Amino acid sequence: MLHPHSLYHDHLKPAELAFLEQARAFVAREIAPHAAAWEEKEELPRELFTKAGRAGLMGMLAPKAVGGQELSMLCFCLVIEEVARHCGAFAMNLAAHNALCVGHPLGFAGEELKRKIFPSVLNGDWMVAWALTEPNAGSDTGGVETTATPLPDGTWELNGHKLYITMGLHSDRMVVMAVTGKDEKGKKEFSAFWIETKDITPVRKVKTSGVRASNTSEFYLKKVRGELIGERGRGQQAALACLDGGRLGIAAMAIGLGRGAVDIAKQRMLTRRQFGKAIAEFQALQFKLADCEVELRAAEALLLQPCVMHARGQRFSLEASVAKLYASEAASRAANSALQICGGWGYTRDTGVERMWRDARLCEIGEGSSEVQRLIISRALLKAAAEPSAVPAR
Ligand SMILES: Cc1cc2nc3c(=O)[nH]c(=O)nc-3n(C[C@H](O)[C@H](O)[C@H](O)COP(=O)(O)OP(=O)(O)OC[C@H]3O[C@@H](n4cnc5c(N)ncnc54)[C@H](O)[C@@H]3O)c2cc1C
Numbered sequence: 001m002l003h004p005h006s007l008y009h010d011h012l013k014p015a016e017l018a019f020l021e022q023a024r025a026f027v028a029r030e031i032a033p034h035a036a037a038w039e040e041k042e043e044l045p046r047e048l049f050t051k052a053g054r055a056g057l058m059g060m061l062a063p064k065a066v067g068g069q070e071l072s073m074l075c076f077c078l079v080i081e082e083v084a085r086h087c088g089a090f091a092m093n094l095a096a097h098n099a100l101c102v103g104h105p106l107g108f109a110g111e112e113l114k115r116k117i118f119p120s121v122l123n124g125d126w127m128v129a130w131a132l133t134e135p136n137a138g139s140d141t142g143g144v145e146t147t148a149t150p151l152p153d154g155t156w157e158l159n160g161h162k163l164y165i166t167m168g169l170h171s172d173r174m175v176v177m178a179v180t181g182k183d184e185k186g187k188k189e190f191s192a193f194w195i196e197t198k199d200i201t202p203v204r205k206v207k208t209s210g211v212r213a214s215n216t217s218e219f220y221l222k223k224v225r226g227e228l229i230g231e232r233g234r235g236q237q238a239a240l241a242c243l244d245g246g247r248l249g250i251a252a253m254a255i256g257l258g259r260g261a262v263d264i265a266k267q268r269m270l271t272r273r274q275f276g277k278a279i280a281e282f283q284a285l286q287f288k289l290a291d292c293e294v295e296l297r298a299a300e301a302l303l304l305q306p307c308v309m310h311a312r313g314q315r316f317s318l319e320a321s322v323a324k325l326y327a328s329e330a331a332s333r334a335a336n337s338a339l340q341i342c343g344g345w346g347y348t349r350d351t352g353v354e355r356m357w358r359d360a361r362l363c364e365i366g367e368g369s370s371e372v373q374r375l376i377i378s379r380a381l382l383k384a385a386a387e388p389s390a391v392p393a394r
Contacts (some may be wrong), residue, residue: 008304011311016075018028020057023058023079026055027086035087038213039355040046042205044090046127046170052094053124060098061245064108065342067119073245077252077348084256085263088359089213091256092366095249098164100242101128104175104192108230108238112206113194117173129171129197129217131162139372141177141236148178148220148228156180156193164206168217168299177235178228188237193226200224200306209357240317243317245310246367247320247322251327254363258331261338268342285341301329317336318380325373328363335360336344 009017024144038044052058060076062068071079076098084091102121105113137143145322146160158178161170173196180191203218230238232270266289269280279285306319335357339346346353 002075008078008249008300010132011304011308012072015072017104019069020075020078020082022055024082025058026052026057029080031083031090035090035213036089037354038089038307041057044093044213044215045168047089049127050121051125053122056394057094058097058124059102059119060124062118062122066106066114067100072307073248073310074304077248077303077307080249080252081259083254084253084359085260087213088253088257088356088362090209092211092214092250092359092362093167095253096130096246097128099245099249100130101133101167101175103242104238105194105229108219108234109194109239110194112200112232114226115345117194121173126172127170129165129167129174131165131168131174131240132177134161134269135163135289139369141239143187144177144188144190146178148180148191148226150232151225156226156228158193158195158221158226159290160221161219162220162221165217165219167215167339168200168219169205170215170217171199175229176221176238178226179259180232180235183233186362189233190239191232192229192235192238194229195221195224195226208362210355210360210362243314243367244306245316247324247373248303248306248310250363250367251299251320251323254324254327254331254360255299255303257356257360257363258292258296258299258327258334258338261335261360262289262296263290263351264351264356265292265338265341265346267343269270272343272345279341286334288337288341293338295330296334299323299330302326303371318377321368321373321376321380324363324368324372325377328360329370331360331363333355 056069059068060071064070073260081096083094105117121128132141134144136145148156150156168391176193176195177190178193179188181189183189194359200384201220201222206216206218210217269285270278272279302323306323307314309316309319339353342353343349
């Protein structure tokens, strides 16, 4: 049967195809055999990030000039999907690192800061976290209460409380969103800062349902010194622009998790026997499998559109939301069906299916919940209907 990814290969350069093959080998060697143990231990080993950095996985979207791999968004998504097929927690870390933690300074920092942080953030020497969410700022990013105050030496002092930050306590450096004042209309002004993680005050690793091996964390910033990333007051715009790419990473993660769960279910269908025959012979299960395949292929097709737009230099916010919304909900349905196909065995923690089912659920919440994606999509459609000239060229 045609591998669904072979349809994408026309969009990849020979060097990207080669990178994808190397990434697949890396996943088979360094990730797949250990994912269940990391889940049990609720931790990803530090060396994994170093090895991933040496293999180019921590700098997939960054240009070669700063030490990155300069891959297309599509190639990045295919790598994330491959990782997620085996380990959702590491896929989420890689997706966030590349799109947000590297993407933010890459797109918005001044040359001096860039010289200081690249290539350490790309080669696995530094793990980086991206801290926007707070107890009162989730979907409503305007609720950020962390403040940054300028110091006489040109640096800033940050004070606040951050929650649910991926890699937070395990990172070396961090991008932090904070309030730097109010604009003339009295609206909060947001800016982004680069800080050293050793200066934060840890609270805890948050116990999550899925992606348990990931370091989801809570911490305080108490008089932490930070360096402004880019222009003062451009933090929110920059964060939203980075989230466009981040959402493609989450869509890819979701597809990988859905596929990983269905892969296990297919094997179980062929080997498990009930009523004197393989359960693969029951039409009720065959139809579940068919529905999973259709939805995952639809999710893959929807992900291709924003990737192509990114390659053309077009804005793809609406398309990123469409892809993320559909892929995350399709993956949850697929992982749920896969678990059902596997029966009691699927519900045990021996199989990987229930881990993927829990991990997939996160994709409906992280980097903008499904409700928020529906808001973004409907607002864009209504804006375009009200002002036809504002419709972006396709
Ligand atoms: C494992 C994990 C890792 C994370 N990693 C990071 C990270 O690295 N960095 C970071 O900054 N954040 C991170 N987050 C935070 C994540 O981005 C937020 O959880 C997410 O944006 C949702 O915010 P919330 O949890 O506060 O939900 P809330 O905003 O409290 O939403 C609660 C419910 O209300 C709905 N809702 C909210 N507003 C509306 C509305 N206007 N209309 C309709 N429905 C609405 C939501 O969809 C949801 O169903 C992570 C979260 C998790 C669970």
